[in-house]
Every structure is written in structure tokens, then in C-alpha cells.
Amino acid sequence: MSATFLLDGQPVSFEPGQTILEAARAAGRYIPHLCWHPDFPPHGSCKLCIVKVAGRHVSSCAMPAKEGWEVESDTPEMNGERRALLQMLFVEGNHFCPSCEKSGNCQLQALAYDLEMMTPRFNHFFPDRPVDASHPDVLLDFNRCIYCELCVRASRDKDGKGIFALTNRGIHKHLVVNAESGRLADTDFSADDMAANICPVGVILHKRVGFAVPIGQRTYDEAPIHLVAMRPEAAGDD
Amino acid sequence: MSFELETAPNRENLRRVAIDPVSRVEGHGKVTLLLDEAGHIHEARLHIVEFRGFEAFIRGRPYWEVPVMVQRLCGICPVSHHLAAAKALDRVVGAVPVTATADKMRRLMHYGQILQSHALHFFHLSSPDLLFGFGSPVGQRNIVGVARAHPDVAKQGVLLRKFGQEVIRATAGKRIHGTAAVPGGINRHLDAADRDLLAAEVDQMVAWSQGAVALVRRLHEADPALYDQFGHFESGLLSLVRDDGAMDLYDGHLRLRDAAGTILRDDVADQEYLSLITEEVRAWSYMKFPYVTELGPQAGWYKVGPLARVQNCDFIPSPLAEAERKAFIDYTGGAIQHAPLAFHWARMIEMLHAAEVIREMLPDPDLVAGERMADGVRTGEGVGIIEAPRGTLIHHYGVGDDDLVSMCNLIVSTTHNNQAMNHAVRAVARKYLDGRELTEGLLNHIEVAIRAFDPCLSCATHALGKMPLIVELHDAGGAVVDRLSRD
Numbered sequence: 222m223s224a225t226f227l228l229d230g231q232p233v234s235f236e237p238g239q240t241i242l243e244a245a246r247a248a249g250r251y252i253p254h255l256c257w258h259p260d261f262p263p264h265g266s267c268k269l270c271i272v273k274v275a276g277r278h279v280s281s282c283a284m285p286a287k288e289g290w291e292v293e294s295d296t297p298e299m300n301g302e303r304r305a306l307l308q309m310l311f312v313e314g315n316h317f318c319p320s321c322e323k324s325g326n327c328q329l330q331a332l333a334y335d336l337e338m339m340t341p342r343f344n345h346f347f348p349d350r351p352v353d354a355s356h357p358d359v360l361l362d363f364n365r366c367i368y369c370e371l372c373v374r375a376s377r378d379k380d381g382k383g384i385f386a387l388t389n390r391g392i393h394k395h396l397v398v399n400a401e402s403g404r405l406a407d408t409d410f411s412a413d414d415m416a417a418n419i420c421p422v423g424v425i426l427h428k429r430v431g432f433a434v435p436i437g438q439r440t441y442d443e444a445p446i447h448l449v450a451m452r453p454e455a456a457g458d459d
Numbered sequence: 460m461s462f463e464l465e466t467a468p469n470r471e472n473l474r475r476v477a478i479d480p481v482s483r484v485e486g487h488g489k490v491t492l493l494l495d496e497a498g499h500i501h502e503a504r505l506h507i508v509e510f511r512g513f514e515a516f517i518r519g520r521p522y523w524e525v526p527v528m529v530q531r532l533c534g535i536c537p538v539s540h541h542l543a544a545a546k547a548l549d550r551v552v553g554a555v556p557v558t559a560t561a562d563k564m565r566r567l568m569h570y571g572q573i574l575q576s577h578a579l580h581f582f583h584l585s586s587p588d589l590l591f592g593f594g595s596p597v598g599q600r601n602i603v604g605v606a607r608a609h610p611d612v613a614k615q616g617v618l619l620r621k622f623g624q625e626v627i628r629a630t631a632g633k634r635i636h637g638t639a640a641v642p643g644g645i646n647r648h649l650d651a652a653d654r655d656l657l658a659a660e661v662d663q664m665v666a667w668s669q670g671a672v673a674l675v676r677r678l679h680e681a682d683p684a685l686y687d688q689f690g691h692f693e694s695g696l697l698s699l700v701r702d703d704g705a706m707d708l709y710d711g712h713l714r715l716r717d718a719a720g721t722i723l724r725d726d727v728a729d730q731e732y733l734s735l736i737t738e739e740v741r742a743w744s745y746m747k748f749p750y751v752t753e754l755g756p757q758a759g760w761y762k763v764g765p766l767a768r769v770q771n772c773d774f775i776p777s778p779l780a781e782a783e784r785k786a787f788i789d790y791t792g793g794a795i796q797h798a799p800l801a802f803h804w805a806r807m808i809e810m811l812h813a814a815e816v817i818r819e820m821l822p823d824p825d826l827v828a829g830e831r832m833a834d835g836v837r838t839g840e841g842v843g844i845i846e847a848p849r850g851t852l853i854h855h856y857g858v859g860d861d862d863l864v865s866m867c868n869l870i871v872s873t874t875h876n877n878q879a880m881n882h883a884v885r886a887v888a889r890k891y892l893d894g895r896e897l898t899e900g901l902l903n904h905i906e907v908a909i910r911a912f913d914p915c916l917s918c919a920t921h922a923l924g925k926m927p928l929i930v931e932l933h934d935a936g937g938a939v940v941d942r943l944s945r946d
């Protein structure tokens with residue numbers, strides 16, 4: 222017989238070693254997340270999966286479940302925390318949804334809608350982040366990077382190429398391409414790589430696709446992210 | 460090079476009046492007048508505060524983002540920018556021509572935009588002046604005043620505009636800032652249910668548009684001295700026309716007529732616009748002054764927009780609007796009409812044409828089915844020209860092998876009309892303001908002349924917002940001696 226914990230008052234059973242987020246998903250319960258992906262070990266960077274356990278805030282994607290815990294997730298307090306985290310992500314980069322081709326397929330935008338983020342609240346940083354359009358098939362628009370490192374992990378662990386890396390810390394943190402020139406064209410990156418198809422926001426884009434699918438008919442236009450994310454096929458991208 | 464009343468010789472000793480910013484005009488513009496002690500006008504200028512940030516913003520962006528991004532140039536005619544950019548980028552992706560479905564969806568969208576914009580301009584922005592008089596009480600001179608005194612006119616204006624917006628929604632996907640036109644084609648079909656909804660209303664829209672033409676015509680005929688003379692000046696006419704000389708607001712070649720009506724240049728392909736036009740910079744204005752290169756800046760300026768288009772084409776390819784065009788031509792016995800207030804008449808003829816085009820297109824099966832995208836040999840450059848509600852709109856892009864925009868030049872209709880609007884302002888200042896004590900009603904005369912062109916200062920200047928009118932009187936030293944304001 223498996224152990225159980227309470228998620229917002231409802232019992233959730235889990236196997237030993239399962240994280241709170243994994244057990245919740247297995248039970249059909251959604252906890253918001255951005256940097257977590259079913260194909261990779263927990264990363265714990267975005268903190269969107271934050272829950273409250275015994276008065277402490279923990280990352281549910283990384284925290285193993287424990288028998289008898291009372292976990293709070295879908296509460297005004299936790300959703301307020303998540304909104305603030307989203308607001309910080311929005312102002313750190315240049316996220317201009319109205320002309321972004323990822324609009325409607327973007328997890329950051331979808332979470333902002335789902336969690337009813339109405340204003341940016343903080344001052345925009347307006348960082349200067351030039352695009353890399355050197356590759357024939359893929360555009361890198363660093364303006365929108367949220368540093369989830371999914372591309373870093375996918376390229377290193379699944380594609381076996383190690384094309385991306387994060388450098389520096391704090392507000393100087395940024396994503397770089399592992400090539401002497403720093404240009405994507407000077408790597409063996411391919412549009413078929415997992416890393417080319419995993420970015421939850423609009424950084425790594427297949428070229429010349431743009432607005433081929435109308436806004437209004439896209440993944441998160443049709444269903445909110447708390448439903449889309451629970452679909453069996455939902456990996457990370459649209 | 461200078462024009463009468465453009466620059467006063469003895470500027471230091473004159474009193475300055477600034478109409479700042481111009482009201483019921485989208486965007487940010489201002490008029491300055493220099494007066495002597497006796498109130499004679501020595502200088503009159505329309506300045507449009509231009510912010511050239513947008514081109515820089517587009518450079519370095521992937522080309523497929525541009526038709527969506529440029530809609531942010533303007534809150535009033537985003538569809539025109541959307542389509543002009545898509546047309547320019549069709550060239551870059553080699554989609555020449557685009558598919559029948561793409562061409563028709565875009566045309567329908569464009570004529571919806573013409574209808575909604577012309578309805579907005581006439582009923583909301585200009586009919587108060589025309590129905591109540593230019594110097595009428597300021598509290599009455601707005602759409603609410605029109606609704607009180609002429610409820611049918613106001614209601615038709617609102618519903619015509621709404622219908623135009625519905626055409627845009629059905630074709631572009633959203634009422635504002637749709638994403639339907641993409642380089643190489645269109646990303647959606649017309650929904651049959653939307654088509655049927657529009658078809659059910661379109662006869663009424665045609666009828667109301669006919670009524671609007673009749674209304675403006677009656678106004679002209681009732682007071683020809685005012686309508687034919689107010690702000691009068693002569694200039695050349697520039698617009699696109701279809702290859703057979705018909706009016707076509709979506710596509711065609713450039714045609715230039717001189718003020719007397721003689722065709723000076725015809726068959727100028729859109730890709731060759733630089734062979735026709737030069738943009739001049741003048742120190743006192745942020746906005747450039749385009750002119751026809753071979754005629755030079757003194758003689759080569761022209762006007763664009765409805766008044767140019769209705770007289771530049773050989774015919775209008777829809778029967779009701781064509782009958783109205785003929786009546787318009789007959790009004791002067793065939794002589795070109797240059798009076799700024801005739802813009803309103805021409806604009807309503809175009810609105811009627813747009814309603815007829817929409818009615819004719821709606822049953823077309825290519826709208827609801829068919830190939831949406833085309834492609835071909837990639838090129839590094841493209842020009843897209845469209846006749847936007849306010850006149851000729853030019854988008855010109857260079858795109859590198861890396862797919863990023865490397866060059867961008869935009870000439871909006873208000874820029875084409877810059878010199879013409881300055882002439883209208885000077886004509887009105889000379890006739891109505893010279894030697895008189897300035898009142899709000901008199902200053903409104905200046906604005907009536909500017910508004911006839913339907914300038915969209917927000918996209919000409921690439922800044923957003925609509926501001927209240929503030930009139931300040933400055934003495935010769937620049938100090939504010941009086942101030943009038945209204946919302």
C-alpha cells in the first residue's frame with residue numbers, strides 16, 4: 222500500500238522517492254511549473270512550483286513527498302508568490318507578447334494568464350540582448366530567455382552536443398552558445414535536436430514559421446495551461 | 460527654397476500663437492502662427508512632432524515578425540500597415556503573385572478598414588464641424604452633439620464603423636492587431652458563418668453609405684462659396700491605380716497628375732517608387748517633405764488620399780460609387796477639385812465603393828477555401844504600397860540572408876500630405892485669421908482645414924496618443940500671455 226499526503230486537503234498517494242509534483246501529476250493534480258520537464262531530473266530554478274509544507278515554502282518539483290504532509294498549492298498565498306515570480310521573469314527580459322511569434326504557445330504567457338497576472342508590477346530592466354540569426358534554420362532571440370536551462374540539459378543529455386550554457390550570475394546571467402565565435406551557425410546544432418524544440422518561451426525558434434498558425438488557434442488559446450500540462454503527450458513545448 | 464508664409468523675414472518682432480496639439484486629429488501635431496502688432500499673419504506652419512524610432516526598432520528583427528509588429532505604429536489604421544508590410548515581404552519570399560485566396564482575404568480586410576476608417580473620420584471627427592459650423596459652440600462640436608441634433612446620422616456612423624470592424628475581425632482574426640497576413644499569403648480562411656453574418660447586413664451598409672455621399676454633396680451645394688474656397692490651394696495628385704486605370708485601393712501602379720489634371724507619370728511600378736519620389740528635410744519640421752524628384756521641391760509636391768484617388772483614377776469599378784464619381788466630376792464641369800473640404804465628399808464616395816466591394820466579394824468561394832500560401836525565389840528586398848484610408852502608404856524593407864531586416868523605410872500618407880496641409884493652413888490663416896482677434900472658433904478653422912486631410916499624426920510621427928487642444932499666445936519674447944484649452 223502506498224503512502225499518502227494531502228494536497229490542498231485532498232489525499233494524494235505516492236511511491237517512495239516520488240516528488241510532490243510528480244505524485245500530484247500522477248494523481249491528475251496540477252501544480253504550476255516552468256523549468257521542470259518529465260524527461261529530466263528536477264532543476265529547481267524557476268520556483269513556480271512552490272508549495273507550502275509545514276509552514277515552509279519548498280519547490281515541489283525537487284522535494285520528495287512524505288507520508289502525512291499537508292501541502293498547500295492552489296491557495297491565494299501560493300498563487301500570489303507565483304505571480305510575483307512571473308512578474309520578475311517578465312521584467313528581467315524583453316517580453317513583448319503582442320508581436321511575439323510564440324504568443325499562444327508560450328508557457329510563460331500561459332502561466333501569466335492562468336495566474337491572473339495583470340501588470341508587470343516591477344520596473345522593466347530592458348536588457349540589451351542581440352538576436353543570433355546566423356543559423357540557417359533556427360533563430361535565437363535571447364530577449365525572452367528565462368534561464369530554465371531546458372535547452373542546456375536537452376543538448377547535453379539527449380542530443381549529446383552540449384551547445385548551450387549559462388554564464389555569469391545575477392543580473393549578468395545569460396545564455397551562450399558553445400562555439401568560439403559564439404554563433405549558432407558555428408555549431409552542429411540542428412532544427413531536429415531536442416534542444417531546438419524544448420524552449421518553453423520564444424527564444425529558440427524555427428525560422429520562417431512566424432504567424433503561420435493564427436493567434437487564437439494556438440495551444441494555450443484553446444485550453445489553459447493547467448489542462449494542457451496534464452495531457453499525457455505534454456512534454457514541454459507546444 | 461521657400462513658400463509664401465512658410466518663413467517670416469522679421470521673426471524676432473512677431474507675436475507667436477501655437478495651436479498645440481491639434482485636436483480631433485490622432486497623434487501629436489501643432490500649428491504655430493507669427494503675428495505682428497496689428498494681428499497680420501507673417502508665418503504659419505504645421506509641425507508634426509516626429510519620432511523616427513520605429514524604423515530602428517524593426518531593423519534587426521526577423522522579417523516574419525514585421526507585419527504584426529508594424530501594426531503598433533498606429534492605433535487607427537493598423538490593418539494598412541499590416542498589409543503594406545506583408546505585400547513588401549511577399550517579394551522577399553518570392554510569393555509573386557500570392558494565391559487567389561490570400562489576395563482576396565487581404566483585399567476584403569483592406570476594404571473593411573477603409574469603410575471603418577472613413578466612417579470614423581466623417582461621422583465622429585468631421586461631421587460636427589460640417590453640420591454645426593466651424594465657429595459653432597465648442598460644447599456642441601462633437602459626436603454627442605451630432606447624436607442629439609441628427610440622431611440618424613450619428614447612429615449610421617456608429618453602425619457603419621462597427622460593420623467595417625466586423626469585416627476586419629472576420630478576415631484578420633481580431634478587430635485590432637490581427638495576424639492574418641503573413642509574408643507569402645494569409646493564415647486563415649473566412650469562416651462561412653462570419654460571411655453569412657456580414658452578407659445579411661451589407662445591403663444596409665451600401666444604402667447608408669449612399670446616404671452619406673448625398674449628405675456631403677448637399678452640404679457642398681448649399682454653400683459652394685465656403686466648400687469650394689475654404690483653404691483652397693492647387694497641387695498635383697498621387698495615388699495607385701489599377702493597370703486599366705480603375706480605382707484600386709489594395710494594389711496597382713503609381714500615377715501622378717498635375718494640378719490641371721494632366722497625367723505626368725503613369726505605370727510607375729511599386730518597386731520603383733524611389734525613381735519618382737525624394738524626401739526633403741527642413742530644419743523647422745521633424746516630418747519630411749516628399750516631392751516628385753523630376754519636378755523639384757518647389758513644384759513637385761502633391762496630395763494623396765481620397766481627393767487625389769477619386770480624381771486620379773479613370774473610373775471606379777463599382778456602379779453606385781462610379782455614378783457618384785461622375786457627379787463629383789460634373790460639379791466642376793470636369794475641372795480638378797482642389798478644395799480641402801472636397802476631401803469629405805471624395806471620402807464618402809470611397810466609403811460607398813468599399814461597401815460595394817465588400818458586398819461583391821463576400822460570396823466568393825476563394826475566401827472560404829483554397830491554397831493560402833505561395834513561395835518562390837527568395838530576394839533581399841521588397842516594396843509594398845497600399846492606398847490606406849488617408850492615402851498612399853509605402854513600406855520598403857531589405858532582408859539579409861540571415862532573415863533579419865537590414866533596411867526599413869516607411870512613408871505614410873500624412874508625410875506625403877505634409878506640404879499640402881501646410882498650404883491649407885496658410886490659405887485659411889490668410890483669409891480668416893489675418894488682422895482679427897483670435898478666438899477658439901477662428902482657431903478651429905485652422906483645424907478644420909487640417910482635419911479634412913484626415914491626418915493621422917500618430918503614425919506619421921510614430922508616437923501614440925490623442926491629446927486635448929491647448930492654444931497658447933506667446934508674446935514676441937516667447938512668454939505665454941494667454942492660454943485657451945478644451946478637451
Ligand code: SF4
Binds near residue numbers: 425
Ligand atoms: S533558451 Fe529557452 S530553454 Fe534555453 S534557457 Fe532560455 S528559456 Fe530555457
Ligand code: FES
Binds near residue numbers: 255257268
Ligand atoms: S518547476 Fe520547480 S523550480 Fe521550476
